Structures are given as C-alpha cells and as structure tokens.
Amino acid sequence: MKSFQYIFPKELQAVPKLLAEYGEKCLLYAGGTDALARMKDGINSPELVINLKKIKELGVVKANRKRVEIGAAVRLADLPTDVRVRKFPGLIEAIESVGTIQLRNMGTIGGNLNQRPRCWYFKSSRFPCLRKGGESCFAIYGENKYHCILGGYPCYIVHPSDIAPMLIALDAEVEILGTKKSRWIKVEDFYVLPSQDPLHETVLQRDELVTRILVPQKAGLLKSHYVKFRERDSFDFAMVSVAVAGQLNDAVLTDMRIVLGGVAPKPWRARKAEQVLEGQRMSEDLLLQAATEELAAAEPLEQNEYKVILARNLMKRAIQQWADAR
Amino acid sequence: MAGWKSPEQMTYVGKEVTRVDGAEKVSGRAKYTHDVYFPRMLYARILRSPHPHAQVISVDTTRAEALTGVKAVLGKLRDEVNYVGDEVAAVAAVTEFKAAEALSLIKVEYKVLPFVVRESEAMRDSAARVFSGREKNVGDWEEEHEGDVERGFAEAEVIIERTFHMNVQVHTPFETHGCVAKWEGDELYMWDSTQGVHGTRSGLAQHLQMPENKIHIYTHHMGGGFGSKFGPKSYNAVCAQLARIANVPVKLLLDREEELLATGNRPSSFQTIKIGARKDGTLTAFQLESYGSGGVGGGAGVPAPYIYYFPNWSVRHRDVYINAGAAAPMRAPGHPQAAFAMDSIMDELAAALGMDPLDLRLKNDRNSTRQQEYVIGAEKIGWTNRHKSRVGHKVRGFGMGAGQWGGGGERSTKAMVNIYADGSVDVRIGTQDIGVGTRTIVAAVAAEELELDLADIKPKIGESDFPWAPASGGSVTAPSVTPAVKRAAEKAKNKLKSIVAEKMGVAEDAVSYAGKIFSISGRAENISWQEACRFLEGSSISELETWGEGLSSWGTAGTQFAEVEVDIETGRVRLVKMVAVQDCGLVVNTLTARNQVNGAMIGEIGYALYENRLLDVETGIMPNADLENYKIPGALEMPDFDVTFFDQHERGVIGLGEPPAIPGMGAIANAVADAIGVRITELPITPDKVLMAIEKAKEGKA
Structure with a gap:
C-alpha cells in the first residue's frame, strides 16, 4: 500500500469538489470492508482517501409519506432493527444475507451498492484485466465457475450486491450528488453492463457519489422476499440470488418484479419472467416456464453451465417461498 | 521400569x-511467533516471481537499497524460478509497508520461459518443461504387484473400472509461516512457527554453515502446521541472513497469499482403478494406474490397494511435475487420496453386487480392530435403519470409509x-x-x-x-x-x-x-x-x-460414517452427522484426543466439499489465493460430530494426528452418491458438480 492523505470532511458539498479534482486518484471510504481490501491488494492506490463517516446527513434514516430515505453511510447492521425499514421484509432479508456479522457491523448500504466486483481476475493485481484498463478478460478461457451467464461480453463479472437486486424489485431510487447538481435515478438504471462501460459498474460520473437510497412507501404494500444461494453459509457471495416483489391475490400474481443476483454484471431484472407470470395463477409449471424463458438467453462459459439450472431452480423456489410467506 | x-x-x-x-x-x-517483538526490530518481505517459469537474468536492488528505512537486502536468491511465488529477493526495513515498497523498487530482468500447470498436459512429450534442462516432466514409474492380476480378473464375476480425481488441498494453518531472527554475537536466536525445533536448528546450521550449539529455536505457541512446517524452510535462512546484515532483530511473516502459493500442499491424484470380485463379494483383483502432482515437488503416490484384502493386485504410479508450489507432507500423506478412491469404488462394487457396502467391507477387511469398529460406527450412524429420506427437494444419504496409520x-x-x-x-x-x-x-x-x-x-x-x-x-x-x-x-x-x-x-x-x-x-x-x-x-x-519400550505402540485402524443432506435443486451438500470410531491405544487425554479427531473431520469436510487450489491455465497464477476464494468450511458448515475411541489401552500410547484425517472423504462421497444416485468422482463435491451430475443423469434416463 502506498502512502496517502486521509481526510474526514464534515460537509457533504466538499466531496464532489474533491472527486472532481482527484478523480481516480481518490477513494471514498465508509465501512472500508471493500475499499481497504482493494487498497491492500493494490487494485486502488489512491493519493487521497475521503472518509465519509463524519458527514451527518449520510448517516441517518428518514421517512415521509412517500418514501423511506436511507443515508448512504448507514451501517448495514443498523437497518434490520429500524421500524421504517422493517416495512420491506425482503430488504431486511437481503441486508441480513450480506457477508458476515462482522462485515455488516462495518459495511454501509452505499458501500454495498458501490462495491467493486469479486471476480478474482479483477481483484488480483497480478492480472491486467479489461476492467482494470487491460486488454482482455481472463475469465473467458480461465477459471470461470463464478462468472456471469447473462449480459457478459466483453467482461464477465457478476455484480456482488445482495441489496441492489432487492432495491430494484422494490422500485427504489438512489440520490446522486455532483458538483453542479443532485439527481435521482432508479437503482435499476444505476448499473451498467460491460458492453456500455467495461471499466465501471455504475453510471456515476467522476464528481458524483451516492448520498441516499430512496425506497417508495408503496413498496411496503407488496410482498417481498430475497433468497440467496451460496456455496458456504459461513461466508460467501451469492452464486445466484433472487429478489421477488409483487402481489398475490387468490393465487393470482400481479405487479411482479423479479431481480437476479450472481448471474450478470449488473443486478438482472427478469423482465421476461415477470411477463410470463403477470396476471397468471401460481403453479410450479408456470414458475418453471417463467424461469426457463428468462434464462433462454443465457450464454454460460465453460465452467458455469450449472448456473442456468441453479438460477431456474432458485427462481422457482424464491417465488414459492414468497407466495407461502404470510 | x-x-x-x-x-x-x-x-x-x-x-x-x-x-x-x-x-x-x-x-x-x-506469545506466538507473530507476537514476538523487539525494539528496533525490522520487518522483512520476500520478492516472489510473478512468472510460473523464468530465468532470472539479473536482480538490481540499487533503488531499494537507497530507500530510506531499508536496512538489508538480499538479491538474486535463484537463477531459475519455477512457479508463481518462487523466491527472488528479500529486504528488511523499518516497517512492513516500507519493505513492500522496497520490493517494488527491485528491478528484476526475467527471461520468461514456457510453463505448464495441467497434469494431463505436462505428461505429454510436447509439453513445456517445468525445469529447464530436464528431459521430461514425469518421474519414473513406480510399480508393485502381488499374485496374478490377470488370473484375479479372470476369476471375477463382476469387474468395475472408474477414474477418480482429487484436488490439491493447501494446509492453511491460521498462523502463517514466519519467524523472528535475532543475533547476539555469533549466536542465532530464532522464534519460528515450526513443527520441529530440533530439525530447524540442525538444518539451519548446515545452511548457514555454523555449529548447532550456536542456534536456538523457540516455538512456545503455534497456530497449526498440518505438515507444512517441517523446518527449516528457505524463509528461515533469509530472515537469519537479513538480521545478520542489519545487525538488529528481523521479523519475517508470510502473508496469506504466500502461504497459499509457496508453503506446501497436498498433491493432486488421478487414479484409474479396476476392481474384480465374485458374486458373493470376495475380492479377487485390483489394478491401479495413477499419477498426480506435487507441483515442483513430488510425493503424489498413494498406498494401494488400500486396506481391503486382494489376493492379486498391481499398482503403478508416476509423479508429474507442473509449475506450481511444491507439495509438503500433509496429514497422512497419500492415505486420504488412496482411501477416497478405494472406498468410492468399493461402494460402486457393492451397488453392482447388490450388497450392503458395510457387508462388503466386513467380508474383505482382515483387520480385527476395524471389524469391530465398523459395527460400532454403523450403530452410531443408524446404518441398518437408514433409509433414503426425502423431504421436498432435500435427500439424505449415508456412506462410510476406513483408514490405517502407523504412529509409533x-x-x-x-x-x-x-x-x-x-x-x-x-x-x-x-x-x-x-x-x-x-x-x-x-x-x-x-x-x-x-x-x-x-x-x-x-x-x-x-x-x-x-x-x-x-x-x-x-x-x-x-x-x-x-x-x-x-x-x-x-x-x-x-x-x-x-x-x-x-x-x-x-x-x-x-x-x-x-x-x-x-x-x-x-x-x-x-x-x-x-x-x-x-x-x-x-x-x-x-x-x-x-524413550523406552513397552509404553507405546504402532498401528491404528479407524472408520468414519457420514450422513449428508443434498439439496437437489441447488446441488448443495450439507453434512448432518459424522461418526468416527478410532483406536489409538491408550488415550492420553480424552479431551484433546476428541479435539484432534474433530479437527481432522473438519479438514476432511473442507477437502471433500470446499477446498480447491486452482491454477489459471493461461498465466499459471493461482486465482483463488485468499481465504475468500480458497474456501475452508466455517462454523455453519459443521455437522454433529460423534467420536468413539476404540479402547486398546493395553497397547500403550499411539499417535492420533493422521488417522482420523483419512476415512472421511470416501464416507462423504459415498453418502452423496447414496443420496442422489449418481457418483461424483472428483473432489471437492461442489454444487456445480452435483447439479450437473443430476442433470446428466436425468438426460440419460429421458
């Protein structure tokens, strides 16, 4: 790790200015669970590290009639007990599935949404991979068991967040602050595929940061559920995960939103599956049909064909559990 | 006495x-080695090869030496590097980060050479050479036989042939390798995380060309070794030399990546086994052809035929070299590999014969202790009442395995x-x-x-x-x-x-x-x-x-049983229960002995279901050289452990470190096969393999 300057601004407005000035040479730091590891691994060698924890408005949860607003630097461990957040059971499940208790004690929700990929070719400084500005993706002919089956090319990462898929299912937005303006954008539109930008996972501009996560109160009227499958329960990222939100009345499915984690470089909105399900009566065949149609476009790599089967089975299971929940 | x-x-x-x-x-x-601290102590780091195979043309340490805070530098430790992580140079500086920075200033000129990291490829005549100047990447065939194998197979009424593959497991002790070297005059004091203070002393004496009576090694507390820490290792000498140059104490601790790349591992094993039996289950013949790799080291052979009695058998094995870190002894070297393949094929044979796997073992195992242990273990796991229960998408299965060891x-x-x-x-x-x-x-x-x-x-x-x-x-x-x-x-x-x-x-x-x-x-x-x-x-x-005769003995027998639950929609294998029945003569401390067996079973679960040293075929780099991706099981992966010591106190004390680390992989693999009806022949048994095997079986039936 190289020497760096470490600052704790108190004013939010100061941050976009610093970002604009330093660009890639600075790093935002909140919980540090991802950022510090990247610094130690030599993936980021910032000159300036900006700790966000002293900025008050980033650390609070607020609610009004229209939405619940979660500051980007609120710790994950603090959210499951918050009554305003508890209205979204699927969101609680997603938050509680993140990493380990230790990681949730340090990690923040903004950090979770902005975490970089876990792809080992990206995370190891030994590989000059495409996402780090190199020439090619090492996963294509390499060890690609954990890589994506949808939305790949020219880079085959999966987005590691558990919370983003659920936020998309709840139709949440993020507030983004830049030097000139702040803007709101759907979480769904926050992420980009490598074909649009192989170097970044989000639409954030050089001077921008996420300041708040905005969950619409009306999402509290939906049933929601998050299922995460991991190889090792003690600590693992999702091999595949499924976020489900929607309504179930007399076994009829409406307002269905299904988002997959672990299968694509961004949280994958399963729109085809949603269309198959919408307005239909629940049945195992219907669920399998929806999953199969969604995954018809999957292009597995040499070692991850299993993910197609896993995603199909997990979609079915997640919706069944979602339906069975009170 | x-x-x-x-x-x-x-x-x-x-x-x-x-x-x-x-x-x-x-x-x-x-105080573990990692806790040892002296005022003015320096921190050392080793520069390691980024290439799987290269000639080291030159090492220029000028800029590193000029960096403020750098007190000692060792340049060009090797003329040729043979794996990613091989040692090239070393520095000692006032902080660990300063030492790391100094490494980045060392200019190494490499002549990059062709390499190979896949065993099957390395065996070919056309393959790149792992070591320059050597004719081939394979060792000589090691062959052994007894009886008449052809006649044995001719007598057989059922013949089964299968190929098994065991992954490379890395020791991963919680305390990484490391030492602190301190000179007082011409005497060397070293705190080292070693499994052998005397061996480290005598080996270092040779290496440093100094008398043994001037070297003092201390290992007061230690965070595990599992066979990877039979010193001295090259880092010990590097640290001693840096401390001598700097004339102050030097601490050299390996980080987790170094630990996974360069401190040893359990070799891979590829075994093709043919086994013959009569319809009543009497074994008639065994034939094994195997190869495996301990990277740039050897020792991938297996003791076969393992445990069960075959009147006719032949085995042949050869080591294959690849551009990866050298193997080191690891808990019962060779035995887990042999036991996994043998117990797997025994269950396949039992299925072909329509026999209970337990009966097949009782019939062919001539060890009287294990004969009794099988019965105890079967009772503990509920073998006779076992049924393949299925709740929703979760199916249960049962399996068993066996092992032996010396331990005198x-x-x-x-x-x-x-x-x-x-x-x-x-x-x-x-x-x-x-x-x-x-x-x-x-x-x-x-x-x-x-x-x-x-x-x-x-x-x-x-x-x-x-x-x-x-x-x-x-x-x-x-x-x-x-x-x-x-x-x-x-x-x-x-x-x-x-x-x-x-x-x-x-x-x-x-x-x-x-x-x-x-x-x-x-x-x-x-x-x-x-x-x-x-x-x-x-x-x-x-x-x-x-030491004197009559208080200890040699030779142990053990068996383990596993009950697993497989989620057939996700491929996830969860261990429900593991039973170990083990003899070790007089149990000295029943508490730590039980601990020893539990720990061994945890290692077996890792080996069977999670751990896998990967090598990227294009670059020769280990992509999962961290504990996020080199997966060892955690608390939530633990089943109920049921340990029984088969009492033979009259034999005196017998070692227990290796024996319980042997039978589990076969037991787990057999339980998975019992649950899903398909055999996974390659470890670790991860969800991807289970799902694909189930899918393939479905296609086969359709």
Whole structure:
C-alpha cells in the first residue's frame, strides 16, 4: 500500500469538489470492508482517501409519506432493527444475507451498492484485466465457475450486491450528488453492463457519489422476499440470488418484479419472467416456464453451465417461498 | 521400569484434562511467533516471481537499497524460478509497508520461459518443461504387484473400472509461516512457527554453515502446521541472513497469499482403478494406474490397494511435475487420496453386487480392530435403519470409509525432569505444541508418575536447547514424548526416594512413595513430598531419560460414517452427522484426543466439499489465493460430530494426528452418491458438480 492523505470532511458539498479534482486518484471510504481490501491488494492506490463517516446527513434514516430515505453511510447492521425499514421484509432479508456479522457491523448500504466486483481476475493485481484498463478478460478461457451467464461480453463479472437486486424489485431510487447538481435515478438504471462501460459498474460520473437510497412507501404494500444461494453459509457471495416483489391475490400474481443476483454484471431484472407470470395463477409449471424463458438467453462459459439450472431452480423456489410467506 | 497403570487407576492420563495453557491462549497472553517483538526490530518481505517459469537474468536492488528505512537486502536468491511465488529477493526495513515498497523498487530482468500447470498436459512429450534442462516432466514409474492380476480378473464375476480425481488441498494453518531472527554475537536466536525445533536448528546450521550449539529455536505457541512446517524452510535462512546484515532483530511473516502459493500442499491424484470380485463379494483383483502432482515437488503416490484384502493386485504410479508450489507432507500423506478412491469404488462394487457396502467391507477387511469398529460406527450412524429420506427437494444419504496409520514413537526422544528443593517440578523436552495439546500431556504424564497435582508441574517445551524430541508430524509426538517423560519422572522420583533413604538411614527398598507421601517400612513416621524435597538443600534433582519400550505402540485402524443432506435443486451438500470410531491405544487425554479427531473431520469436510487450489491455465497464477476464494468450511458448515475411541489401552500410547484425517472423504462421497444416485468422482463435491451430475443423469434416463 502506498502512502496517502486521509481526510474526514464534515460537509457533504466538499466531496464532489474533491472527486472532481482527484478523480481516480481518490477513494471514498465508509465501512472500508471493500475499499481497504482493494487498497491492500493494490487494485486502488489512491493519493487521497475521503472518509465519509463524519458527514451527518449520510448517516441517518428518514421517512415521509412517500418514501423511506436511507443515508448512504448507514451501517448495514443498523437497518434490520429500524421500524421504517422493517416495512420491506425482503430488504431486511437481503441486508441480513450480506457477508458476515462482522462485515455488516462495518459495511454501509452505499458501500454495498458501490462495491467493486469479486471476480478474482479483477481483484488480483497480478492480472491486467479489461476492467482494470487491460486488454482482455481472463475469465473467458480461465477459471470461470463464478462468472456471469447473462449480459457478459466483453467482461464477465457478476455484480456482488445482495441489496441492489432487492432495491430494484422494490422500485427504489438512489440520490446522486455532483458538483453542479443532485439527481435521482432508479437503482435499476444505476448499473451498467460491460458492453456500455467495461471499466465501471455504475453510471456515476467522476464528481458524483451516492448520498441516499430512496425506497417508495408503496413498496411496503407488496410482498417481498430475497433468497440467496451460496456455496458456504459461513461466508460467501451469492452464486445466484433472487429478489421477488409483487402481489398475490387468490393465487393470482400481479405487479411482479423479479431481480437476479450472481448471474450478470449488473443486478438482472427478469423482465421476461415477470411477463410470463403477470396476471397468471401460481403453479410450479408456470414458475418453471417463467424461469426457463428468462434464462433462454443465457450464454454460460465453460465452467458455469450449472448456473442456468441453479438460477431456474432458485427462481422457482424464491417465488414459492414468497407466495407461502404470510 | 513400570508400564502404564490401567486407566481407572490413573488420575490424569486417560482422563479429560483441560489445556494447561488454555487461559493463556484465550486471554491473548500466549506469545506466538507473530507476537514476538523487539525494539528496533525490522520487518522483512520476500520478492516472489510473478512468472510460473523464468530465468532470472539479473536482480538490481540499487533503488531499494537507497530507500530510506531499508536496512538489508538480499538479491538474486535463484537463477531459475519455477512457479508463481518462487523466491527472488528479500529486504528488511523499518516497517512492513516500507519493505513492500522496497520490493517494488527491485528491478528484476526475467527471461520468461514456457510453463505448464495441467497434469494431463505436462505428461505429454510436447509439453513445456517445468525445469529447464530436464528431459521430461514425469518421474519414473513406480510399480508393485502381488499374485496374478490377470488370473484375479479372470476369476471375477463382476469387474468395475472408474477414474477418480482429487484436488490439491493447501494446509492453511491460521498462523502463517514466519519467524523472528535475532543475533547476539555469533549466536542465532530464532522464534519460528515450526513443527520441529530440533530439525530447524540442525538444518539451519548446515545452511548457514555454523555449529548447532550456536542456534536456538523457540516455538512456545503455534497456530497449526498440518505438515507444512517441517523446518527449516528457505524463509528461515533469509530472515537469519537479513538480521545478520542489519545487525538488529528481523521479523519475517508470510502473508496469506504466500502461504497459499509457496508453503506446501497436498498433491493432486488421478487414479484409474479396476476392481474384480465374485458374486458373493470376495475380492479377487485390483489394478491401479495413477499419477498426480506435487507441483515442483513430488510425493503424489498413494498406498494401494488400500486396506481391503486382494489376493492379486498391481499398482503403478508416476509423479508429474507442473509449475506450481511444491507439495509438503500433509496429514497422512497419500492415505486420504488412496482411501477416497478405494472406498468410492468399493461402494460402486457393492451397488453392482447388490450388497450392503458395510457387508462388503466386513467380508474383505482382515483387520480385527476395524471389524469391530465398523459395527460400532454403523450403530452410531443408524446404518441398518437408514433409509433414503426425502423431504421436498432435500435427500439424505449415508456412506462410510476406513483408514490405517502407523504412529509409533521415536526411540531417541529424551526428557529431563527437575525436582527443586521447594517441591516444585519442571519437565523439559524439546517437543512443540503445534496446537494439539502436547504441553498438557507432558504435564499430565509427569503429574501422574510423580503423583502430584497438575499445577505442581511446569511443562517446558518448544525450545531446541531442551532434550531432543522429534518433529511433530506423522502422529509420532504422543508415543515419543509420553514414554520419555514418564521414564524421566520415574527416574527423578527414584532419585528422590534414594535421597530420603539416605537421610533416614534405611535401605532404598525400604522407602515407598504414594500420594505425595514417602513411607518407611517398619516405621510409623511419614515424610511428605515437600519435606523430602527440602533434603535437597537448595540443590535439585535433574534426571534425563530416553524413550523406552513397552509404553507405546504402532498401528491404528479407524472408520468414519457420514450422513449428508443434498439439496437437489441447488446441488448443495450439507453434512448432518459424522461418526468416527478410532483406536489409538491408550488415550492420553480424552479431551484433546476428541479435539484432534474433530479437527481432522473438519479438514476432511473442507477437502471433500470446499477446498480447491486452482491454477489459471493461461498465466499459471493461482486465482483463488485468499481465504475468500480458497474456501475452508466455517462454523455453519459443521455437522454433529460423534467420536468413539476404540479402547486398546493395553497397547500403550499411539499417535492420533493422521488417522482420523483419512476415512472421511470416501464416507462423504459415498453418502452423496447414496443420496442422489449418481457418483461424483472428483473432489471437492461442489454444487456445480452435483447439479450437473443430476442433470446428466436425468438426460440419460429421458
């Protein structure tokens, strides 16, 4: 790790200015669970590290009639007990599935949404991979068991967040602050595929940061559920995960939103599956049909064909559990 | 000298004794090598090859040496590097980060050479050479046979042939390799995380060309080794040299990536087995062709045919070299590989014969201990009532496996017992506690022999200046250490007895000792231990004694059973229960012995279901060189453990380190096959393999 300057601004407005000035040479730091590891691994060698924890408005949860607003630097461990957040059971499940208790004690929700990929070719400084500005993706002919089956090319990462898929299912937005303006954008539109930008996972501009996560109160009227499958329960990222939100009345499915984690470089909105399900009566065949149609476009790599089967089975299971929940 | 009393007559041996250093450890007061600190101490780092194979043309350390805070540099440790992580140069600086920065300033000119990291590819004549100048990447065939294999197969009514593949497992001790070197004049003091203080001393003496009596190695507490820490290793010499150059203490700790790349591993194993039997289950023939790789090291052979009796068999094996870190001994080298393949194919044979796998083993295992252990284990897991229950998408299955090991004592082990005038006692022996509780059994055996309280004994271990004991490996520690300690304690006790006799003016055989009291035959008065020790008048008794026959033995048998639950929609295998039935002669400490078996089973679960050293075929780099991606199981992956010791205390002490690390992989793989109806022949059994196997089986049926 190289020497760096470490600052704790108190004013939010100061941050976009610093970002604009330093660009890639600075790093935002909140919980540090991802950022510090990247610094130690030599993936980021910032000159300036900006700790966000002293900025008050980033650390609070607020609610009004229209939405619940979660500051980007609120710790994950603090959210499951918050009554305003508890209205979204699927969101609680997603938050509680993140990493380990230790990681949730340090990690923040903004950090979770902005975490970089876990792809080992990206995370190891030994590989000059495409996402780090190199020439090619090492996963294509390499060890690609954990890589994506949808939305790949020219880079085959999966987005590691558990919370983003659920936020998309709840139709949440993020507030983004830049030097000139702040803007709101759907979480769904926050992420980009490598074909649009192989170097970044989000639409954030050089001077921008996420300041708040905005969950619409009306999402509290939906049933929601998050299922995460991991190889090792003690600590693992999702091999595949499924976020489900929607309504179930007399076994009829409406307002269905299904988002997959672990299968694509961004949280994958399963729109085809949603269309198959919408307005239909629940049945195992219907669920399998929806999953199969969604995954018809999957292009597995040499070692991850299993993910197609896993995603199909997990979609079915997640919706069944979602339906069975009170 | 006297043998062991029967367990019911003993107070500490054969009982549950909590660790004498437990409080020290959990409170953080126990000083591990990583905790050793000296003022002005420097921190060293090793520059490692980024290439799997290259010639080191030149190493320019000028800029590193010029960096403020850098105090010592060692350039060009090798002319050729043969794996990613191979050592190239080293520096010592005032902080670890400064040392790392200095490494980045070392300019190395490499001539990059072709490499190979896949065993199957490395065996080809056309493959790149792992070592420049060597003709091939394979060792010679090692062949062995007995009986007439062709006739054996001709006699067989059922013949099964299968190929099995075992992954590379890495030791991953929690405490990484590391040492602190400190020179005082021409004497070297080294704190090292080693499994053998004496071996490290003698090896370093050779390497540094200095006399053994000027080297002192300390391993007071240690966070595991599993076979990867038989010193000295190259980092020891590097650290000693840097400390000599800098003339201050130097600490060199390996990080987790270095640990995974360059400190050893269990070799891969590819075994093609053909097995023949009569319809009644009598085995007639066994044939094995195997290869495997310990990277740039060897030792991938397996002891076969494993355990079961075959009148006719032939085996041939050859080691394959690839551009990866060298293998090191790892818990029962070769045995887990042999046992997994053998127990897997035994179950396949049982299925083909329509026989219960347990009956097939009872029929063909000639070891009388295991015969009884099978019955106990089967009862504990509920074998006869097992049924393949299915709740929703979760199916259960049962499997078993077996193993054997030696685990005898080293004859030249010595211990010294000191009795002081105040009545206190210490035991000195140059063994080391690698985490298994050796310090506790040293104290327990002495307390037992001297009939004192455990707290009266100070066990002193982990120093090369103490009497010789073997490296802690191969399950030799307990059967080496306990006889030496017992005999030294007995000798010291007899010495004290003779002093009492002399003081009391009686013949030696008139004095007897029991329960801290010396009594004289024909006299009413008693002399307490404390009073007797006061006769020493400020001096002490110091008795050295060597290991002796009759207190330990050799050869163990064990079996394990597993119950698993497989989620057929996700491919996830969850262990429900593991049963171990194991003999190890006289169990010295039932608590730490159980710990030993539990720990072995945890390692087996990792080997069977999670751990896998990967190598990127295009670059030769290990992509999962961290504990996020090199997956070892955690608390949530643990099943119920049920451990039974098969009592054979009359045989004396036998080592327990390796035996329980052998049978589990076969048991788990067999349980998975029992659950899903398809056999996974390649470890680790991860969800992707299970899902694809189930899918393939469905397609086959459709």
